[in-house]
Amino acid sequence: KASPEVLSQLELGYEKLFKSDSPSMLKRFLIKEMFDKLKFKKTSFGSTLLDCIQSGLENLDSGIGVYAADPECYSVFADLFDQIIQEYHTFSPSARQPPTDWGPSNAFGNLDPTGQFVVSTRVRCCRTLKGFPLNPCMTEDHYKEIENLMQPTFSNLSGELKGTYNPLVGMPKDVQQKLIDDHYLFKEGDRFLQAANACRFWPTGRGIYFNAKKSFLVWICEEDHLRIMSMQPGGNVGEVFGRMVNGVKEIQKNNEFVASDRFGYLTFCPTNLGTTIRASVHIKVPKLAGDMTKFKDLADKYHLQIRGAAGEHSESKDGVYDLSNKRRLGLTEYQCMKEMYDGITEIIKAEKAKK
Ligand code: ADP
Ligand code: CIR
Structure with missing residues (x-):
């Protein structure tokens, strides 16, 4: 009690x-x-x-x-x-998460071949490692153990995924800030996470792995044990998604993740359950942004979430918005991606049509 x-x-x-x-x-x-x-x-x-x-x-x-x-x-x-x-x-109390389905490898193309609207594309997913508690119950040793545990996995990544691990401990402040400003690294001092007891022993055990192009990245022990992501300039959703799927499959060879029959992959925040996929574009839609009521209505209609350019709880900067799939639970990975892809396609159509 x-x-x-x-x-x-x-x-x-x-x-x-x-x-x-x-x-x-x-x-x-x-x-x-x-x-x-x-x-x-x-x-x-x-x-x-x-x-x-x-x-x-x-x-x-x-x-x-x-x-x-x-x-x-x-x-x-x-x-x-x-x-x-x-x-x-929109997941009823009797619903269940379907099994993992990444869909056909060539399902998605480029949302914006002319590059007029989409600045960049990113897809991330979250994983909780078996054998470790979630943030509020983690000891300082747990953070160190997870960071150590991931090193052999990182050393084994090859080809396009090959890269280096960069711990937050010992990272110069200017290097850290540049990584944040360039949208690669999680921010520091998130008050929502702090109050949730998710930032204890900071920066112990926190860090980021990335390849040479910074198109494949893994966050360690921020909100979730792992955040695996792929990103690049432009609107080629197929390439970005494909790279993330490859990375997840590689990391999965050496690590076991926590999942439940009902909720799929378990995450710290209930908004991330299920596939845990957030597929986003940074997009410039000046006409729609000038009519926020219409913009928000369209986003709701296509189950898209609007965030600012520096991520959640941030404002739009230089007219750039972050648009992503809102739902991640109760649909497959492929369906999540399709929801985002089809929604953004409609948003671009609406932007082009708007007087
Ligand atoms: P998460 O996506 O992991 O839930 P945030 O919303 O805080 O967390 O975003 C993390 C970082 O990723 C932020 O710097 C954000 O600007 C960046 N980001 C998100 N989507 C894109 C994108 N399509 N292109 C470039 N950067 C992006
Ligand atoms: C909020 O309620 O606004 C924060 N706790 C964030 C909620 C969803 N975002 C997240 O998981 N990053």
Whole structure:
């Protein structure tokens, strides 16, 4: 059972949340009855409701506000997680993630051969390593172990995927900042992750692997144990996706990942469950961007998410938006990619047609 200290923190936090005008799903879904039912519960890892919702309690401007402090949270606190998952992914409580299907290798081409709209394309996926807990339950040694564990895998990558590992420990600040500014490396000091207890022992065990062209990259121990990604200038989705799939298949040869029958690959944030794929373009659509209502309507229609040019919670810069598939759970990898590909195709059509 949750301790008296945890209970009193929960009560205080809940009262503040309840009085606020927070737009988060946490605020919308955690009604009093649910709160009173879940506040006493604890997983076998020792995680409480507080561990799952403190990010949303501290950051009232959260969109979601909830993380899974350990894999069991998805079932112990299912009342809350199921509602968030259902709305975010349109995934019903009885639905199941289909088996992995990357689709045919030549399914996708170039979204924008003339290069007028699409600045760059990126596809990422997340993996949790078997045998390790999620961030809030990880010790400093766990972070070091994961970083060490990945080194033989990285040394074995060859051909286009061959590269080097760059730990955050000892990385000069200017080098780190340039990698962030160039969209390769995760940012530092994300307040949503910090409040979720995901940044302890920073920068221990954190780092980034990349090939010479920085078109294949792996983040270690940021929000998830692994973030595997492929990116390049322009709109060639086929090339970018193909490279990521190759990389995932290689990394999978030496590592086991955590997956559930219902949710597919398990991630720290419920928005990333399932395929964990976020396929995005950085795109310039000045006419649509001048009519935000229409732009947002179109994005919703095609299940696309609009982010700023520096990633989540950032603003657009120089008219560049990040558009990606919103849903990742309940559809296959191929279907996720297709949702993004078809959606962006329609967005470009609408931009061309707009007066
Ligand atoms: P994630 O995609 O892993 O959920 P973010 O939204 O924070 O996390 O994005 C991480 C980084 O990737 C940011 O610097 C962002 O600008 C960059 N990025 C995302 N999509 C693209 C893209 N299509 N082209 C170039 N950079 C991108
Ligand atoms: C929020 O609720 O706004 C943050 N906790 C982020 C939610 C989704 N993004 C993510 O997993 N990176």
